[in-house]
Amino acid sequence: MKKDQKIKVGISVGDLNGIGVEIVFKTFAESMMLDFCTPVLFASVKTLSFVKKILESQINLHGIDEISKAVEGKINVYNVWREPVKIAFGEVTEDAGAYALKSFVAATKALKEGEIDVLVTAPINKANIQTEDFKFPGHTDYLAKELKGDAMMLMVTENLKVGLLTDHVAVKDISTRITPEVITQKVDTLYKTLQRDFGIHIPKIALLGINPHVGDNGVIGDEDDTVLIPTLEKIRNTGKIVYGPYAADSFFGSGNYKNFDAILAAYHDQGLIPFKTLSFGKGVNYTAGLDKIRTSPDHGTAYEIAGQNKADHGSFREAVFTAIDIYKKRKDYEELTKDVLKVSPRKSVHKGRHGSKES
Structure with a gap:
């Protein structure tokens, strides 16, 4: 163009x-x-x-x-x-x-x-x-x-972005669809789209629990303890800023969502009911990751x-x-990425109070 x-x-x-x-x-x-x-x-x-x-x-x-x-x-x-x-x-x-x-x-x-x-x-x-x-x-x-790409439904307003681990899936099938691979892929997709499409350099993401009260230590299901929590720990070890899992029932009402650039909900209604309640008439459904x-x-x-x-x-x-x-932000991101790639990585030596160090 x-x-x-x-x-x-x-x-x-x-x-x-x-x-x-x-x-x-x-x-x-x-x-x-x-x-x-x-x-x-x-x-x-x-x-x-x-x-x-x-x-x-x-x-x-x-x-x-x-x-x-x-x-x-x-x-x-x-x-x-x-x-x-x-x-x-x-x-x-x-x-x-x-x-x-x-x-x-x-x-x-x-x-x-x-x-x-x-x-x-x-x-x-x-x-x-x-x-x-x-x-x-x-x-x-x-x-x-x-x-x-890896498509993901992302509901968007200026101040609220909610993605889904599973979208149009029957409730009875949700827990079987949420695997370590799916969680990792969805976090990666959301992280990249926040950077590329929304200009957020270091995104901060929150994940909601799969079960009520995040399973209450296994009393109400063990998927959060056996699948979600260990996977999030591995993701955090890669350097991504990902918090959770949070109990979904109080997360939005308490205003905690305002502390994050985006939220990943476990399933459709868990994410879309609060999103539409908070933003109906102004919300947008964006297919991220493509x-x-x-x-x-x-x-x-x-x-x-x-x-x-x-x-x-x-x-x-x-x-x-x-x-x-998003089209304009993506173009800016692509130009920035090209400029970064043009610069040859080199080591430089800085002298500070504690002597020389490489960066």
């Missing part, structure tokens, strides 16, 4: 019967958004024009048949399909799932091939999007398959208010800004 070009933000429109298109429209109805990026919506001008009329939106859509033809200062719509699509706001339909998948797959391909700089995904329904070719519990798992950048709002399809112009677009707007900010 040339320095004078705006960041190209690809957007998958999600379930057409939900609030996805509405929050996209509301976000880019703010004219200043086009000063920060060039949006490319993966859908169809015909379909989005129909929804625009229903929502009485005043935005202008610019249809393109090649992503390279996206125009700065316009809301570009890359035509993934051309046929008419039946919109049934608030209903779970097979068609809505099929077109959500078409949008997402096309946008992921564009991200993978460098035709867009970042991807922001509007909410899908995990049930009606399933097909023979798409058997994933959500966006994150598909992106992990298509892109390079070679490409993807964010999304921290809510679902909200069928109950779809098509009624009641949706709050705050979280989607934050997702766009977060993707842009």
Whole structure:
């Protein structure tokens, strides 16, 4: 990307019967958004024009048949399909799932091939999007398959970042999925993303316990004592600043989370319930650990208010800004890393009060 070009933000429109298109429209109805990026919506001008009329939106859509033809200062719509699509706001339909998948797959391909700089995904329904070719519990798992790296769901606000050791996993399977290898990988991924994507030079990370009260010395399960604690000790020996495990029930209420750059929760609800309680409407779901950048709002399809112009677009707007900010931070990190590598390591001698020493 040339320095004078705006960041190209690809957007998958999600379930057409939900609030996805509405929050996209509301976000880019703010004219200043086009000063920060060039949006490319993966859908169809015909379909989005129909929804625009229903929502009485005043935005202008610019249809393109090649992503390279996206125009700065316009809301570009890359035509993934051309046929008419039946919109049934608030209903779970097979068609809505099929077109959500078409949008997402096309946008992921564009991200993978460098035709867009970042991807922001509007909410899908995990049930009606399933097909023979798409058997994933959500966006994150598909992106992990298509892109390079170790994907991790990371919930983000300016002052709170919560990652997960396990994400879309049934409660009965959680303890078997948390192994020393998984813990080490997730800590490494989180540590690297805090440095590379958020500009935190020496991250400080907290881990929450697997069992209530961290197992109470084995009275309520022994996974914390036999798996989590020994693994954290080994990780600390590598120089990473990792604390815990902490009892999850009091960690957020006590405000202890404010002492850390990020928190790793053992499972989905343990991390997302307090995160959404503290930040609902401003939270962003970021897929950390990949070679490409993807964010999304921290809510679902909200069928109950779809098509009624009641949706709050705050979280989607934050997702766009977060993707842009991470893209810039990552570029800065890459430049810094290149500069460091250019400098040959050499030993120098310093004289101090206690004589000479090497550094």
